Amino acid sequence: AQTVTQSQPEMSVQEAETVTLSCTYDTSESDYYLFWYKQPPSRQMILVIRQEAYKQQNATENRFSVNFQKAAKSFSLKISDSQLGDAAMYFCALFYNAGNNRKLIWGLGTSLAVNP
Amino acid sequence: GAVVSQHPSRVICKSGTSVKIECRSLDFQATTMFWYRQFPKQSLMLMATSNEGSKATYEQGVEKDKFLINHASLTLSTLTVTSAHPEDSSFYICSARRTGGEGTEAFFGQGTRLTVV
Numbered sequence: 001a002q003t004v005t006q007s008q009p010e011m012s013v014q015e016a017e018t019v020t021l022s023c024t025y026d027t028s029e030s031d032y033y034l035f036w037y038k039q040p041p042s043r044q045m046i047l048v049i050r051q052e053a054y055k056q057q058n059a060t061e062n063r064f065s066v067n068f069q070k071a072a073k074s075f076s077l078k079i080s081d082s083q084l085g086d087a088a089m090y091f092c093a094l095f096y097n098a099g100n101n102r103k104l105i106w107g108l109g110t111s112l113a114v115n116p
Numbered sequence: 117g118a119v120v121s122q123h124p125s126r127v128i129c130k131s132g133t134s135v136k137i138e139c140r141s142l143d144f145q146a147t148t149m150f151w152y153r154q155f156p157k158q159s160l161m162l163m164a165t166s167n168e169g170s171k172a173t174y175e176q177g178v179e180k181d182k183f184l185i186n187h188a189s190l191t192l193s194t195l196t197v198t199s200a201h202p203e204d205s206s207f208y209i210c211s212a213r214r215t216g217g218e219g220t221e222a223f224f225g226q227g228t229r230l231t232v233v
Contacts, residue, residue, distance in 0.1 A: 035221060043154075043207060045224035091159060095222075102213075103150065104222060106159045 002027045004094050006107035013082045014115050020067075021077045021110045023092030032096040034068070034075045035104070040088040048090070051075065079112075087114045118144045120212050122225025129200055129232055137195045137228045139210030145190040146212035150222065151183070154207045166193045200232040 003026045013019035025034065036048040051059045051068050058066050063080045079086055092107040119142040129135045139149055147168050152160040164174045164185050172185035182204075184196040193212075197204055207229050211222040 043209075043227050045160075045209065045211070047221045050221055089157075102148070103162060103165060104160075106162075108159045111157070 002029070002094055002096060002105045004092050004105050004107040006090075006092055006110050008110045009108070010111045010113070012113040012115055013079070013086075015082055015084060017082055018078060018080045019082055019112065021079075021090050021092075021112065023075045023077070023107055025073050025075060025092070025094050025105075027073075027094060027096055029096040032094060034066075035093045035095065036064070036066070036075075036077045037091045037093060038086075038088045039091065039109075040085075045091075049077065082114050084114050084116060087112055118142075118212075118214060118223040120146075120210065120223045120225045122210050122228055124228060125226055126229045127231070129230070131201055131232055132199055134196055134198045135200055135230060137197075137208055137210070137230075139193045139195070139212070139225050141191045141212045141214075141223070144212075144214045144223075146193075146214060147190065149187060149193040149210055149212045151185060151193075151195050152209045152211070154209060154227075156207075160209060163195075197230065200230070202232045205230055205232045 005024045032053045034051045038046045038048050049059050049061045049064050058068050065078045067076045089109045091109045094105040121140045123138045149166040151163045154160050162175050163178045164172045166172045166185045166187040168187045174180045187193040209227045210225040
């Protein structure tokens with residue numbers, strides 16, 4: 001079974017500081033993708049960053065970067081220079097290409113507060 | 117970027133009536149669309165996977181006769197909550213994967229807040 005675990009229900013960070021959100025996953029598949037999605041108060045899901053499992057290089061999108069440790073099945077998100085607009089729920093998700101049953105497996109989310 | 121439009125964003129209906137929620141991919145074709153339900157401060161719960169031209173695949177525990185899904189075209193999927201009851205009140209979100217996109221991200225609609233009174 002595929003699972004995604006986010007062990008931090010809530011996190012907080014000071015504006016301009018750096019914060020890391022943790023995510024671990026379990027899958028027996030070799031072909032999969034990992035995502036971080038952001039859900040602000042508007043509840044619109046927004047893709048933050050994605051990582052292909054076959055790539056060793058960690059993905060980076062501006063202030064957002066990941067630490068992908070494939071052997072440890074860990075996929076943490078680092079937000080640098082945190083801004084007030086970063087306050088949101090963050091979900092880690094796993095997508096695997098397995099026949100016809102392709103879907104996202106979601107973590108429970110981490111609520112991030114950014115303090116001015 | 118790809119846009120998914122979900123309508124309505126909010127709906128209030130009386131208990132016993134049916135409500136239809138639309139999910140449209142505006143600038144791409146979506147062979148597969150997903151319907152989620154999200155309770156307050158919780159994660160997304162997949163209800164069903166909608167495939168164009170075929171029957172939807174429902175997750176375990178989701179009543180297919182209550183949550184009717186139709187995916188009649190490559191740009192439109194609908195979710196109908198039949199004989200709605202207060203316990204069906206929730207936030208419903210659709211998402212779509214681009215046809216031919218291998219491993220590409222899913223694009224999400226804005227969500228629909230359903231309140232059954």
